[in-house]
Amino acid sequence: MIEELPRFRRIADGLVRSILPVVLALVVAGLIIVAMGSNPLDFYAGVWKYGLTGSNWQDSLRLMAPLMIIALGLIVSFRGQLWNLGYNGTYLLGSVVASGFGPVLYPVLPGWIVTAILIVGSLLVGAIWAIVPAVLKARFGTNEIITSLVMSFIAIGVVNLLIKGPMHDTNPKVTAPQTATIPREDLLPFLAGTRVHVGIVIAIVLALVAQFVVSRTSFGVRLDVFGASPKAAQHVGISRSWMIILLFCVSGALIALAGSVDVLGNVTYQRANWNPAYGDAVMPFVFLARLSPLAAIPLVGFYSVFANGGINAARSVGLNSDFLLVVVGLILVFMTITEYVGNKRRLGQSYLPVGMKQSVMAIFGPRSSARPASGKVTT
Amino acid sequence: MSSMAAGPGVISLREITKAFPGVVANDRISLDIVSGQVHCLLGENGAGKSTLISILAGMQQPDSGTILVDGAPAPINSPKAAVDLGIGVVHQHSTLVPAFTVLENLMLGETGLVRNEKRAVARLEELSELLGARIDPKALAGDLGLGQQQQVEIAKAMWKGSRLLILDEPTSMLTPQAIEKLAESIAQIKARGLAVVFITHKLREAYQIGDCVTILRGGKNVGHIGAEQLASLSEAQAHSAILAAMFGEDITTPDAADLAGATEARREVDDWGGGAKSVRLQLSGVATHGHGHDTDIRNVSISVHEGEILGIAGIDGHGQSALAEVVAGQRSASAGSIRFDGEDIARRGVRARQKLGLRYVTDDRLYEGTVAGMSVAINLVLKRIGQAPFWKLGQINRKAVDAEADRLIGEYAIKTPSSATRAGTLSGGNIQKVLLARELTDGARFVVVNKPTYGLDLKTVKLVRQILTEFASSGGSVLLLSTDLDELVELSHRIAVISDGEIAGIVQNDGRGTAERVGQLMTGAIEGTHA
Numbered sequence A: 001m002i003e004e005l006p007r008f009r010r011i012a013d014g015l016v017r018s019i020l021p022v023v024l025a026l027v028v029a030g031l032i033i034v035a036m037g038s039n040p041l042d043f044y045a046g047v048w049k050y051g052l053t054g055s056n057w058q059d060s061l062r063l064m065a066p067l068m069i070i071a072l073g074l075i076v077s078f079r080g081q082l083w084n085l086g087y088n089g090t091y092l093l094g095s096v097v098a099s100g101f102g103p104v105l106y107p108v109l110p111g112w113i114v115t116a117i118l119i120v121g122s123l124l125v126g127a128i129w130a131i132v133p134a135v136l137k138a139r140f141g142t143n144e145i146i147t148s149l150v151m152s153f154i155a156i157g158v159v160n161l162l163i164k165g166p167m168h169d170t171n172p173k174v175t176a177p178q179t180a181t182i183p184r185e186d187l188l189p190f191l192a193g194t195r196v197h198v199g200i201v202i203a204i205v206l207a208l209v210a211q212f213v214v215s216r217t218s219f220g221v222r223l224d225v226f227g228a229s230p231k232a233a234q235h236v237g238i239s240r241s242w243m244i245i246l247l248f249c250v251s252g253a254l255i256a257l258a259g260s261v262d263v264l265g266n267v268t269y270q271r272a273n274w275n276p277a278y279g280d281a282v283m284p285f286v287f288l289a290r291l292s293p294l295a296a297i298p299l300v301g302f303y304s305v306f307a308n309g310g311i312n313a314a315r316s317v318g319l320n321s322d323f324l325l326v327v328v329g330l331i332l333v334f335m336t337i338t339e340y341v342g343n344k345r346r347l348g349q350s351y352l353p354v355g356m357k358q359s360v361m362a363i364f365g366p367r368s369s370a371r372p373a374s375g376k377v378t379t
Numbered sequence B: 001m002s003s004m005a006a007g008p009g010v011i012s013l014r015e016i017t018k019a020f021p022g023v024v025a026n027d028r029i030s031l032d033i034v035s036g037q038v039h040c041l042l043g044e045n046g047a048g049k050s051t052l053i054s055i056l057a058g059m060q061q062p063d064s065g066t067i068l069v070d071g072a073p074a075p076i077n078s079p080k081a082a083v084d085l086g087i088g089v090v091h092q093h094s095t096l097v098p099a100f101t102v103l104e105n106l107m108l109g110e111t112g113l114v115r116n117e118k119r120a121v122a123r124l125e126e127l128s129e130l131l132g133a134r135i136d137p138k139a140l141a142g143d144l145g146l147g148q149q150q151q152v153e154i155a156k157a158m159w160k161g162s163r164l165l166i167l168d169e170p171t172s173m174l175t176p177q178a179i180e181k182l183a184e185s186i187a188q189i190k191a192r193g194l195a196v197v198f199i200t201h202k203l204r205e206a207y208q209i210g211d212c213v214t215i216l217r218g219g220k221n222v223g224h225i226g227a228e229q230l231a232s233l234s235e236a237q238a239h240s241a242i243l244a245a246m247f248g249e250d251i252t253t254p255d256a257a258d259l260a261g262a263t264e265a266r267r268e269v270d271d272w273g274g275g276a277k278s279v280r281l282q283l284s285g286v287a288t289h290g291h292g293h294d295t296d297i298r299n300v301s302i303s304v305h306e307g308e309i310l311g312i313a314g315i316d317g318h319g320q321s322a323l324a325e326v327v328a329g330q331r332s333a334s335a336g337s338i339r340f341d342g343e344d345i346a347r348r349g350v351r352a353r354q355k356l357g358l359r360y361v362t363d364d365r366l367y368e369g370t371v372a373g374m375s376v377a378i379n380l381v382l383k384r385i386g387q388a389p390f391w392k393l394g395q396i397n398r399k400a401v402d403a404e405a406d407r408l409i410g411e412y413a414i415k416t417p418s419s420a421t422r423a424g425t426l427s428g429g430n431i432q433k434v435l436l437a438r439e440l441t442d443g444a445r446f447v448v449v450n451k452p453t454y455g456l457d458l459k460t461v462k463l464v465r466q467i468l469t470e471f472a473s474s475g476g477s478v479l480l481l482s483t484d485l486d487e488l489v490e491l492s493h494r495i496a497v498i499s500d501g502e503i504a505g506i507v508q509n510d511g512r513g514t515a516e517r518v519g520q521l522m523t524g525a526i527e528g529t530h531a
Helices: A007-035 A040-052 A056-079 A087-105 A111-140 A144-164 A199-216 A218-228 A230-236 A240-267 A278-288 A293-316 A323-346 A356-364 B049-056 B079-084 B102-109 B117-131 B146-157 B176-191 B203-209 B227-232 B235-247 B253-259 B320-328 B350-356 B365-369 B376-380 B398-411 B428-440 B458-473 B485-491 B514-530
Strands: B010-020 B023-034 B038-042 B064-069 B087-090 B164-168 B195-200 B212-217 B220-225 B279-287 B300-305 B309-313 B335-340 B358-361 B446-450 B477-481 B494-499 B502-508
Touching: A007 A040, A007 A278, A007 A293, A007 A323, A040 A056, A040 A293, A056 A087, A056 A199, A056 A218, A056 A240, A056 A278, A056 A293, A087 A111, A087 A144, A087 A240, A087 A278, A111 A144, A111 A240, A199 A218, A199 A240, A199 A293, A218 A230, A218 A240, A230 A240, A230 B350, A230 B365, A278 A293, A278 A323, A293 A323, B010 B049, B023 B038, B023 B049, B023 B195, B023 B212, B038 B203, B049 B087, B049 B164, B049 B195, B079 B087, B087 B146, B102 B117, B102 B146, B117 B146, B117 B176, B146 B164, B146 B176, B176 B195, B176 B203, B176 B514, B195 B203, B203 B235, B212 B227, B212 B235, B220 B235, B279 B320, B279 B477, B300 B477, B300 B502, B309 B458, B309 B485, B309 B514, B320 B358, B320 B446, B320 B477, B350 B358, B358 B428, B365 B428, B376 B398, B376 B428, B398 B428, B428 B458, B446 B458, B458 B477, B458 B485, B477 B485, B485 B514, B494 B514, B502 B514
Parallel strands: B023 B220, B038 B195, B038 B212, B087 B164, B164 B195, B309 B477, B309 B494, B358 B446, B446 B477
Antiparallel strands: B010 B023, B010 B064, B212 B220, B279 B300, B279 B335, B494 B502
């Protein structure tokens, strides 16, 4: 039986588990920078400078918009214990809807109608692409990790084919495999006085809506029951198949939306073989946020600043920008360790694996205290 | 306490203590296991029997205390050490691989490079003779009846040459006939000079099979009746001595005797009025098809009347969950009709049936019946998610949920710090009360209960049975699925036997001999299928 912690201890525990892995990762990353012959303080100062100061914070927010929407897409499926890892392909599908059809439609239809069409279109494409792994999972119990990954590879290939083929820029001077650029006046509007497009507002509003749905509505409870135990969900009368299909579709639609928002607000055209792999970067933060949409906002915000500032900061201290992914990986490693140790501590157990302590004590420990005092728990 | 003889032929436990977070499972337990004797370990669920066995089997290490074998200290710090000492355990649940043959199962622990089948067959023959049971080495383990499977388990435990055989509640799944056979095998093993530890919570068996008895309560050794002493007591005297130790003073003797299986089970519910009452649930020719690995049901026709408790007896895994789920609406019927108060409900889902008053208390309380990470309050309204007054316009009304939760917590005396406590932190008995409270409230008229008292402490067992009989006497109908024959005899008006997914027969529960008739139907049906 697990003792219930008092409320403030639980909140404190949650905060520690969310922040400690990030701090540890930054410390170890600093040591790696030292080992590579640079000054870590310069690097972190650079992150601050290029990520936040001047107008750099605006670029961080532009990066945050797609990251946050992808995070929500991941949260939706992960809360149902469905591991939709097809985010890279889905994101590119969403973006190619905007970058491929945008240049064709904007000249012939009013701008706001086209934007609406592109956004709805990307939502639909994302949802439809997610149906395949969802149906396979619901009907045959196929592992969705594999099917969604494979669908992602297919999507990446399809997107490249489209950009090199029918969606290639019609301007004969452009030989590089890329789509036509969407003109400035057709892009998503900027927030007053900044270069931050409304995508960030969409992302934050979606996060707040998602938070409301999961914490206050009956659907949120059903989702959590389903995530905690599909057997319990069936017992309560929740259809497993429909839940899987619904969650996959919503997840896919959101991730594809991130793609179209990013194209319409930020990147304006799409090259073949372009794959920012935002989902990979955002994944650890989704878990650090304990799959809470609200808690994901500051964490994804932190990463946006870190990634935006980190590219220039890395360059200024002579590191490759791939170094950022090393930090993301380190966060994942420390998150796993923090969870393990935290759970052990809550259960009142030793941090050492079962049996190891006894074996170690038997060899090195003082003979008299090799056996712990009676009543004290060791495992 | 017995005289502490730590000589040859004795495995002695001295002051064994083992604690887990929040509970001391074994608190300075000392006992001697003498060769050539059957040592009965009695105690209710949670008394510390299982922990003690896993310490003897080398699966857990005691926090303190020593184990002496033939007078010399012998730490058992791994399952291998236990096997080397000749300690074999037969666990309560089968550990055989169903898709392997008997011989392959027995040879699982072999370490040699090449399989030596000839030697294995010879060893099995030796053991079959000892157990007095013929075991076909080529039969698939999954094809054997439960009694035979248990004989294979015993052979497996004694495979490496045993000096101590531990049987963990070996009778809980067996028919009366199979229990007799097991008793014969145990007598043979004992005659060979081996020690046997026999764990049970039924007094009757302890007296019949055991040479000496140790009673555990709350992790402590609270009583021991030595071999000479037990032989000198009459059955009734032995019972009252054991009961006093088992329960202390907090339960009255007739109740305790009943719960501890000292007396033969008798029907304890009132008559329900017979055929005059209307039929509430009627299954005709119902079958299920293809849901995972458990047994489907075929051609099941039963009816349950208003105020009636219909028991379903059968060995675990013979289609009970399919039957329960098809009634509750969690599985669809592939054939036949399901009528509830005359209305065809075969096409209705779980939620529609719940609203009609058809409820289901599942046997998988932890993973199916409750969501451990959610509050007791949410778990209490789990079947009414989205319904008024708990949800308004899709939004949760926490006040209404908490009020309902507090009402049910009070009514069913659920022990929980508050309604916001996570359900997973409650004890098994209180989780079962949560399930009963949730299912029997708000217009329940029919309830399917699957193994309602399995793994509960005796006081909760009594309470659960009381809740069910009261529900029936107030006009509710109960479909009671259980593997505990005594429970079925005590509670049911009629008992149907399910075997391999089919109803083998229905027995009227009137007067003595019901258990034997049900047992005959069970064995008859099994031998019919596996002959």
